[in-house]
Amino acid sequence: MSTIKEVAAEAKVSVATVSRVINNNGYVNEETRKKVLQAISTLNYMPNEVARSLFKKQSKTIALIVPDIKNPFFPEIARAIEDVMSSQEYTLILCNSDGKVEKEIMYLDAMKQKYVDGIIIVTSTLTPKHIETRDIPIVALDRKISPDIPSVTVNNYEGARQAVQYLKKIGCQKIAHIRGPHAISNADERYKGFMKEVENEPWFHPELVVNGNYNVLETTEATKGLLTKYPDIDGIFAGNDYMAIGVLKAAVQLGIRIPEELSLIGFDGIQLSQLTNPEITTMAQPIYELGLTAAEQLLEMIEGKPLVQLHHHFEVKLMDGQSTKR
Amino acid sequence: MSTIKEVAAEAKVSVATVSRVINNNGYVNEETRKKVLQAISTLNYMPNEVARSLFKKQSKTIALIVPDIKNPFFPEIARAIEDVMSSQEYTLILCNSDGKVEKEIMYLDAMKQKYVDGIIIVTSTLTPKHIETRDIPIVALDRKISPDIPSVTVNNYEGARQAVQYLKKIGCQKIAHIRGPHAISNADERYKGFMKEVENEPWFHPELVVNGNYNVLETTEATKGLLTKYPDIDGIFAGNDYMAIGVLKAAVQLGIRIPEELSLIGFDGIQLSQLTNPEITTMAQPIYELGLTAAEQLLEMIEGKPLVQLHHHFEVKLMDGQSTKR
Numbered sequence: 001m002s003t004i005k006e007v008a009a010e011a012k013v014s015v016a017t018v019s020r021v022i023n024n025n026g027y028v029n030e031e032t033r034k035k036v037l038q039a040i041s042t043l044n045y046m047p048n049e050v051a052r053s054l055f056k057k058q059s060k061t062i063a064l065i066v067p068d069i070k071n072p073f074f075p076e077i078a079r080a081i082e083d084v085m086s087s088q089e090y091t092l093i094l095c096n097s098d099g100k101v102e103k104e105i106m107y108l109d110a111m112k113q114k115y116v117d118g119i120i121i122v123t124s125t126l127t128p129k130h131i132e133t134r135d136i137p138i139v140a141l142d143r144k145i146s147p148d149i150p151s152v153t154v155n156n157y158e159g160a161r162q163a164v165q166y167l168k169k170i171g172c173q174k175i176a177h178i179r180g181p182h183a184i185s186n187a188d189e190r191y192k193g194f195m196k197e198v199e200n201e202p203w204f205h206p207e208l209v210v211n212g213n214y215n216v217l218e219t220t221e222a223t224k225g226l227l228t229k230y231p232d233i234d235g236i237f238a239g240n241d242y243m244a245i246g247v248l249k250a251a252v253q254l255g256i257r258i259p260e261e262l263s264l265i266g267f268d269g270i271q272l273s274q275l276t277n278p279e280i281t282t283m284a285q286p287i288y289e290l291g292l293t294a295a296e297q298l299l300e301m302i303e304g305k306p307l308v309q310l311h312h313h314f315e316v317k318l319m320d321g322q323s324t325k326r
Numbered sequence: 327m328s329t330i331k332e333v334a335a336e337a338k339v340s341v342a343t344v345s346r347v348i349n350n351n352g353y354v355n356e357e358t359r360k361k362v363l364q365a366i367s368t369l370n371y372m373p374n375e376v377a378r379s380l381f382k383k384q385s386k387t388i389a390l391i392v393p394d395i396k397n398p399f400f401p402e403i404a405r406a407i408e409d410v411m412s413s414q415e416y417t418l419i420l421c422n423s424d425g426k427v428e429k430e431i432m433y434l435d436a437m438k439q440k441y442v443d444g445i446i447i448v449t450s451t452l453t454p455k456h457i458e459t460r461d462i463p464i465v466a467l468d469r470k471i472s473p474d475i476p477s478v479t480v481n482n483y484e485g486a487r488q489a490v491q492y493l494k495k496i497g498c499q500k501i502a503h504i505r506g507p508h509a510i511s512n513a514d515e516r517y518k519g520f521m522k523e524v525e526n527e528p529w530f531h532p533e534l535v536v537n538g539n540y541n542v543l544e545t546t547e548a549t550k551g552l553l554t555k556y557p558d559i560d561g562i563f564a565g566n567d568y569m570a571i572g573v574l575k576a577a578v579q580l581g582i583r584i585p586e587e588l589s590l591i592g593f594d595g596i597q598l599s600q601l602t603n604p605e606i607t608t609m610a611q612p613i614y615e616l617g618l619t620a621a622e623q624l625l626e627m628i629e630g631k632p633l634v635q636l637h638h639h640f641e642v643k644l645m646d647g648q649s650t651k652r
Binding site for chain 2: 041044059060061063069070072075076078079082086091092093094095096103106107110113216245246248249252271272275276277
């Protein structure tokens with residue numbers, strides 16, 4: 001039985017390079033990879049005594065990497081992707097990154113090592129470089145990565161503007177915003193849309209924007225602070241529905257009636273927004289269509305077809321609930 | 327370059343058998359597998375021109391297969407498992423089976439083919455045979471599979487009894503049950519616990535049990551029908567919190583006040599049960615501990631240690647919310 005050292009000598013590369021080829025992690029250029037595979041073949045090298053498997057070229061599996069599996073938006077979008085993929089006999093596996101770049105990279109590498117055929121990822125932290133060196137079809141969902149990487153997103157800026165315009169239209173005179181985390185592009189865009197509509201209003205001041213961090217409990221606390229300090233707030237635009245649930249909770253705890261005393265509008269249109277009491281008025285994303293489009297785009301890439309359109313950008317739509325005045 | 331036919335001839339097996347070994351799907355006995363791997367090695371056979379990878383023995387990856395990623399119970403338990411696994415440098419991948427045996431088998435095979443080191447599965451449909459033939463460490467979570475397969479479950483029967491006892495204690499005189507799907511063991515056990523407490527009550531009749539199918543929308547409809555037909559129902563035990571949210575919704579739509587006119591108690595203790603208005607009184611499972619125990623058990627199996635205890639069974643605990651009278 002030959003050893004990894006002999007393979008390295010035969011291929012005239014380092015042991016580390018052979019290891020990278022065998023485990024398929026880290027960058028190895030194509031030329032070198034071929035030399036290593038040739039040496040493995042010539043020497044009949046089998047790692048771990050017996051090679052445990054020689055894989056099919058196509059695994060018929062794709063991965064979806066999301067930042068927060070507990071935010072119902074992501075399970076809903078996963079379902080849409082799964083429906084498309086199942087019909088094509090693909091298996092979908094789901095990974096939760098916590099929005100941390102180390103975990104994203106770990107999953108990217110783990111997935112590539114396992115030869116998934118492609119990846120759909122929701123990320124605010126990965127850079128184009130992380131992706132290019134990995135040489136696998138990738139679609140960015142919900143948040144763009146770069147002009148070169150295919151994406152499926154919505155018009156967050158316009159959606160946020162429409163939300164605020166609606167609050168004004170129904171008569172709100174002091175509107176606050178619970179924003180998502182800094183440096184997450186959709187949170188930033190929704191914030192900018194909000195600002196565009198309010199920055200010239202005489203009543204506006206920066207303390208009317210607080211950070212709920214896309215987290216329900218943090219939002220409840222932040223909203224309680226906000227409404228206690230500024231009891232004349234009569235409209236809130238929450239950066240997503242998950243946080244809007246936190247706002248509802250805060251209002252109940254403070255004895256503020258929604259929509260009689262306070263109008264609330266969310267963003268996303270998750271199923272849960274229609275299950276709360278009152279139902280949440282929201283800027284609905286076409287969640288199913290987003291998942292479907294990302295899945296179809298990835299399939300085209302896997303099949304090696306040229307993409308007709310690199311970026312898909314959808315509009316959001318007001319879904320009238322019971323959390324805003326009539 | 328040799329072909330798959332030559333490998334089959336060399337190993338004296340069929341092409342289909344070689345294919346099963348290469349793709350690692352379907353059953354091949356160990357003797358035959360060795361012969362095929364030997365033939366592959368002797369003939370220098372590389373499927374798809376170049377073998378794309380020779381894998382490490384341990385993938386440091388485990389899979390969690392759940393029936394419904396949209397029920398928040400499963401993302402919550404996934405988080406617990408992920409926390410344990412991350413600390414051991416394992417990657418967790420998540421698969422959504424819809425509770426369908428075909429999808430469960432597909433995932434089992436896909437996961438095994440990708441050499442995950444072990445699987446935690448929530449299933450009501452897989453049989454011991456499905457698992458034994460797959461020869462990979464498996465822990466059954468939430469629902470037992472057989473006496474031989476390690477499991478982590480809760481005492482659903484006792485939990486349900488305690489829920490009904492509590493409703494009686496606070497003065498409910500006609501108690502209904504929204505049950506989960508037939509043939510799902512935890513739903514059946516909770517139903518049996520309910521029945522034990524009510525079957526001898528003079529007010530009880532079988533129409534006080536309806537099936538919400540562990541689905542919010544179905545529950546809302548079923549509950550509306552139930553409360554319209556029997557307006558004197560003053561207590562409901564919902565088979566899980568997800569359905570309890572459907573009951574809240576139904577009550578709002580019918581103008582029935584909770585808890586003033588109707589007391590509601592759920593099961594699970596998901597985070598969401600504390601975010602509704604009113605907060606849901608529930609029989610809380612130790613969700614984090616369940617995930618943690620399943621993860622630890624699986625790790626022991628992966629490391630080849632004997633399990634001190636094959637089955638872990640936890641008690642549930644009343645978590646007092648605002649949906650039951652004081």
